[in-house]
Amino acid sequence: MKPPLAHRLLAWWDVHRRDLPWRAAAGVAPEPYRVWLSEVLLQQTTAAAVAPYYARFLARWPRVEALAAASLDEVIEAFAGLGYYARARNLHACAQEIARRGGRFPETEAGLRALPGVGAYTAGAVAAIAFGEKAAAVDGNVARIMARLAALPTPWPQARAAIAAATAALVPADRPGDFAQALMDLGATVCRPRNPDCAACPLSPDCAATRTGEPEAYPRRAAARARPIRFGAAYFALRRDGAFLARRRPPKGLLGATLELPGPPWRTDEEGGASAAPPFTARWRRLPGEVEQVFTHFALRLTVYAATIAAVPRDAGDVFWVAAADAAGAGFSSVMLKAIAHARDGL
DNA sequence: AAGACGGGGAG
């Protein structure tokens, strides 16, 4: 008689588990703060990208009370480059909520779910990993594995509820946290989106998708939407010490509360965006090429202008000379950093 | 139920 699926998965995991910085040693309960912090950073973000951020967050804010005492600007700065900056705002708000409760996280999935930035996945993951609750954590990896096990014809996310229920039914009472992490490791290293290694998979005897010969066909997905292009311009002056002017974006929405280079609003037509000349036209020049950033739902083409140090008029207004040195590196998206590097090369 | 929300990496 075959051992149950969860048992076989855990046996595989005990040998093949990934050694990740936010994981405690085998058999040791990790700190809830570290589990929560890592799970938020890992939302829609790969483990490799998160690792250096996690190390910096933990070194700077070793405990939730320290994170709660930080300013939102500090948290956003530490988040710069990770994307989905609503996570930074929610992380800060959640830390303050936990601090108000005396520094203790809720210990149940339902209690965790009510916290800012904690959705179904993160609540299940923290409950299972940090508190040993028999909870499921359905992320992209788990959804893919479950869809393949059943060769599920329903495309994601319509199948979300069914997959969540099916996963919850598999969670073993004795090792719920290990089970959650085992599924994620299996998804990341074996049951990959492309080129799954079914020969190395402990679940392949149970897997309907393996038997079809086309495991990659699952989960089925809906057709992708067309993505419009928006045009923008950014212009700035670099001070001799490398500082430059930045401004704060609105508190919510795209890149909410992060810093950006000054420029006109993004447009869907090129006329009003990329070709729009910056103020002080005579003193600015357009840098060769464009900087392009592909967002989830549109592509931004940013034309970058720069003024040489010598050409920046000292009487152009205080605005160009109040650029704070501490603005550098704080909350800029990748495109802005590229633009700045581009401009520095051109000066 | 559908969109919005980022950035990096793989193929």
Added chain:
DNA sequence: CTCCCAGTCTT
């Protein structure tokens, strides 16, 4: 280029 990734929130 397209697709995907340790998802959540808003409407």
